[in-house]
Amino acid sequence: xxxxxxxxxxxxxxxxxxxxxxxxxxxxxxxxxxxxxxxxxxxxxxxxxxxxxxxxxxxxxxxxxxxxxxxxxxxxxxxxxxxxxxxxxxxxxxxxxxxxxxxxxxxxxxxxxxxxxxxxxxxxxxxxxxxxxxxxxxxxxxxxxxxxxxxxxxxxxxxxxxxxxxxxxxxxxxxxxxxxxxxxxxxxxxxxxxxxxxxxxxxxxxxxxxxxxxxxxxxxxxxxxxxxxxxxxxxxxxxxxxxxxxxxxxxxxxxxx
Amino acid sequence: xxxxxxxxxxxxxxxxxxxxxxxxxxxxxxxxxxxxxxxxxxxxxxxxxxxxxxxxxxxxxxxxxxxxxxxxxxxxxxxxxxxxxxxxxxxxxxxxxxxxxxxxxxxxxxxxxxxxxxxxxxxxxxxxxxxxxxxxxxxxxxxxxxxxxxxxxxxxxxxxxxxxxxxxxxxxxxxxxxxxxxxxxxxxxxxxxxxxxxxxxxxxxxxxxxxxxxxxxx
Numbered sequence: 001x002x003x004x005x006x007x008x009x010x011x012x013x014x015x016x017x018x019x020x021x022x023x024x025x026x027x028x029x030x031x032x033x034x035x036x037x038x039x040x041x042x043x044x045x046x047x048x049x050x051x052x053x054x055x056x057x058x059x060x061x062x063x064x065x066x067x068x069x070x071x072x073x074x075x076x077x078x079x080x081x082x083x084x085x086x087x088x089x090x091x092x093x094x095x096x097x098x099x100x101x102x103x104x105x106x107x108x109x110x111x112x113x114x115x116x117x118x119x120x121x122x123x124x125x126x127x128x129x130x131x132x133x134x135x136x137x138x139x140x141x142x143x144x145x146x147x148x149x150x151x152x153x154x155x156x157x158x159x160x161x162x163x164x165x166x167x168x169x170x171x172x173x174x175x176x177x178x179x180x181x182x183x184x185x186x187x188x189x190x191x192x193x194x195x196x197x198x199x200x201x202x203x204x205x206x207x208x209x210x211x212x213x214x215x216x217x218x219x220x221x222x223x224x225x226x227x228x229x230x231x232x233x234x235x236x237x238x239x240x241x242x243x244x245x246x247x248x249x250x251x252x253x254x255x256x257x
Numbered sequence: 258x259x260x261x262x263x264x265x266x267x268x269x270x271x272x273x274x275x276x277x278x279x280x281x282x283x284x285x286x287x288x289x290x291x292x293x294x295x296x297x298x299x300x301x302x303x304x305x306x307x308x309x310x311x312x313x314x315x316x317x318x319x320x321x322x323x324x325x326x327x328x329x330x331x332x333x334x335x336x337x338x339x340x341x342x343x344x345x346x347x348x349x350x351x352x353x354x355x356x357x358x359x360x361x362x363x364x365x366x367x368x369x370x371x372x373x374x375x376x377x378x379x380x381x382x383x384x385x386x387x388x389x390x391x392x393x394x395x396x397x398x399x400x401x402x403x404x405x406x407x408x409x410x411x412x413x414x415x416x417x418x419x420x421x422x423x424x425x426x427x428x429x430x431x432x433x434x435x436x437x438x439x440x441x442x443x444x445x446x447x448x449x450x451x452x453x454x455x456x457x458x459x460x461x462x463x464x465x466x467x468x469x470x471x472x473x474x475x
Contacts, residue, residue, distance in 0.1 A: 139422055139425055142418075142421070142422040143422050145418060146415075146418045146419040146422060149415055149418055149419075150405065150406075150415065150419065153406075153409050153411075153412070153415050154408070154409065159408070159472055159473070159475065162469075162472040163405055163469055163472055163473070166405075166465055166468060166469050166472075167405060167419065169465070170401065170423075170462070170465050171422070171423070174422065174423040174425070174426065175422075177425075177426040177454070178422070178425040178426050178429075181425065181426040181429040181430065181450075182425075182429065184429065184430075184433070184447070184450070185429045185433065
């Protein structure tokens with residue numbers, strides 16, 4: 001029994017009430033830490049690191065671009081996990097969390113695309129290039145749009161949750177497939193992974209790695225974006241739960257009237 | 258299963274407007290391209306494989322909302338769901354019927370439209386081959402999209418928004434086969450990848466479509 005009680009502990013938060021009370025306890029602190037991380041990371045990054053010898057001050061857009069791109073992908077990954085949980089265990093909080101995360105992920109994708117364009121204009125000489133990474137992000141954005149639109153289009157909440165989670169599962173496969181298909185389709189202009197890399201940490205291939213001067217504020221920005229995402233999703237999930245509860249109360253009132 | 262297939266085919270052929278519509282759309286789209294990019298045959302020859310693939314894809318998309326919606330409205334789907342035939346095979350048959358009435362005619366017409374766009378001679382074989390291999394994937398993916406949106410009143414636009422991103426890999430590899438073929442390059446790599454997508458999609462996606470359809474019929 002003691003064994004299972006430890007295992008069950010995660011699923012306790014599938015109870016909307018428990019979820020709400022817990023997140024409400026965490027949220028104020030989470031907001032503060034998020035704001036602190038973003039403020040420290042961005043101010044440090046923008047004002048206290050030198051300009052790059054080649055890119056000038058445009059290098060500093062990395063503090064928005066990389067964390068946003070990171071969260072754009074991870075938001076979809078989180079939606080995939082919560083969709084799977086909904087399909088398997090049918091916890092409403094899980095489906096609502098996926099719904100809450102979608103617009104946030106879409107906005108992060110848009111931020112990554114826009115900041116990339118702003119950086120690309122002076123650096124590559126073009127706002128947009130049909131580079132595999134850029135293209136697959138655009139496709140990811142389209143998948144977000146489709147997912148959000150499907151949620152909005154269906155009235156019955158359980159049907160919507162079911163359909164969108166299947167769309168999320170199938171869409172993930174196609175998104176990954178597109179990612180590698182566009183690799184095949186066009187050569188890249190975008191630099192490869194240069195923040196976290198094997199060998200980069202030990203300093204064996206420093207040439208391709210983001211310099212340490214930029215790395216630490218970037219790391220703080222990344223943490224800030226992760227926390228921002230978590231806070232937003234908690235907050236929005238809470239809103240969704242309350243909206244659902246209001247609907248239930250109204251329906252009950254109509255029934256008794 | 259055969260009965261269902263023949264029924265679908267007969268409906269598509271006889272219930273006016275469904276069958277020829279995709280073909281007419283494909284033709285019109287191909288005719289509109291020179292108007293929009295100019296009549297230089299050298300330019301048209303370059304873009305012909307891609308345009309023909311895009312046209313076939315859009316023509317496929319156009320007929321998707323009729324794929325299940327009509328059966329949904331008159332209750333046929335409910336009967337099919339309670340029939341001894343598993344819903345997975347119903348969906349597969351539906352996709353097959355859609356391919357036979359939309360995909361296959363598009364494949365057959367494509368070379369004729371290739372002439373209009375001045376497609377280079379070695380491209381014809383590869384255009385037909387790539388469409389023949391690729392369009393079944395379009396039908397199957399489209400069936401999934403149609404199953405997702407079948408219960409919605411204005412599902413048409415949403416259907417395109419959902420289905421088109423999923424068409425990306427198929428389009429990339431299919432158009433690549435046609436393009437490489439037209440330029441006389443080796444086509445086996447993209448062709449194999451295209452065939453892989455089609456095979457995987459036929460094998461796996463009917464389960465998702467059937468699951469989604471069950472939710473919608475609930």
